[in-house]
Amino acid sequence: MTSGVYRIVNRRNGKFYIGSSKNIEQRRNKHFRELRQHKHHNINLQNDWDIHGDYNFKFEIITVCENPLECEQKILNSIDWKKSYNIQRGAYGGDSYSNHPDKERLKEILLSNLKSKKI
DSSP: OOOEEEEEEETTTOOEEEEEESSHHHHHHHHHHHHHTTOOSOHHHHHHHHHHOGGGEEEEEEEEOSOHHHHHHHHHTTSOGGGBOOSOSSOOSSOSSTTOTTHHHHHHHHHHHHHHHTO
């Protein structure tokens, strides 16, 4: 079991999602399963996944560490937010959709996208 920080990178546009876990392999599998099922909590990542396809995304381990949230926060503090899919600037663990201040608007966008794709 590997603990640390990872990123999911869109090979087409260079955008990325930063996350951390005490079990990176398990978290990777959950991300990709949710993306393939069109149920990922991050609607921006999900939209690009739907547009570009799974073959245009890669999963990378950035660093292995014992305290993944602390390591993730250090990385989040240094990234270019214009290129990030991350919704919040803090490493809180768990999905950031549930606590997002604009959750209702994001929910409407997600529902609209799902309806238009007839998934």
